[in-house]
Amino acid sequence: MGYGNYSFAAHTALIAGRSHQARAEVFTQTQCHALMNPKGLKVRECRDSADHPNALGIIFALDVTGSMGDIPHLLAKQELPNLMKLLNACGEKDPQVMFMAVGDATSDQASLQVGQFESTAELMDQWLTWSYLEGGGGGSGQESYELAFYVAAQHTDMDNWVKRKKKGYLFMTGDELPYPAVSRHQIEALIGEKLDEDIPIEEVIAAAAESYHLFFLIPDAGRAKRCGARWRQLLGDHAIIMESPADACSVAAAIVGLTEGRIPSLDALATILSDNGFNREHVGSTLRAVQSYAALLNLVPASIASPAAASGDSWWKRLFG
Secondary structure, three states, X not given: OOOOOOOHHHHHHHHHHHOOOOHHHHOOOOOOOHHHOOOOOOOEEEOOXXXXXXXXXXXXXXXXXXXXXXXXHHHHHHHHHHHHHHHHHOOOOOEEEEEEEEOOOOOOOOOEEEOOOEOOHHHHHHHHHHOOOOOOOOOOOEEOHHHHHHHHHHOEEEHHHHOOOOOEEEEEEOOOEEOOEEOHHHHHHHOOOOOOOOEEHHHHHHHXXXXXXXXXXXXXXXXXXXXXHHHHHHXXXXXXXXXXXXXXXXXXXXXXXHHOOOOXXXXXXXXXXXHOOOOHHHHHHHHHHHHHHHHHOOOOOHHHHOHHHOOOOOHHHHHHO
């Protein structure tokens, strides 16, 4: 999948009427859409084409349980065009975005929904808004995030990886713990394939990490208190604690740009965000969310290593000084 060209203008026009629409008005599914049902799932493909010779697969695996519906709603009514605009501003010309929706396989009717990789505004929006925001969750403090890692590892095929050994990206949103293992019984019930045994969460993460950069986006510090430590154990500084659900797209685009080496510093990131219409508050919250990850890439500015080294009109100094 992934054919056709992206238009920011078309995307903003598409969502123009949603700014005041309630969640249920945007997401009208009352059950899993037939085309997102993973039963019999073979493969989701991210392919190069004449329009997109250097395709890059990006998965958003969205927690759609009761406490996490804000992020899908924000994506659909305002933020998804910003993701694409920022990726383009960072020099990423051929992103292909796929949406998955995750719930709790011990209690929900639609605990796993799987879209396709797409490049056009219309098709991205279609798969996103076809997602069924069930609003469930089992109340155990765990959700079935491991199922999304399993699909990424076993049921996607990306030219960026196969042809160029260039990893894609998987951004998972959530505010709970994962289950300790992929259940072979759930995989058989949901996808229809038989596993010999359950797969520990650590193993399925390792399998997905062979072809994806994996990130878990926690909406805010309050919710991080109940799950952040575990996700840090599993993903290290790829567990990202945001300040607001509204930061998901700017944080994801920033991570892609930083990882791909298209953004050379956090000051450069701040300039890109500002130049693309983000206000000072949003720039600051995005930079603070990716600060620890940027440190892994040796991109923490001098003002962090030594506050006395900050000089001039550094974005970082203005935002954090």
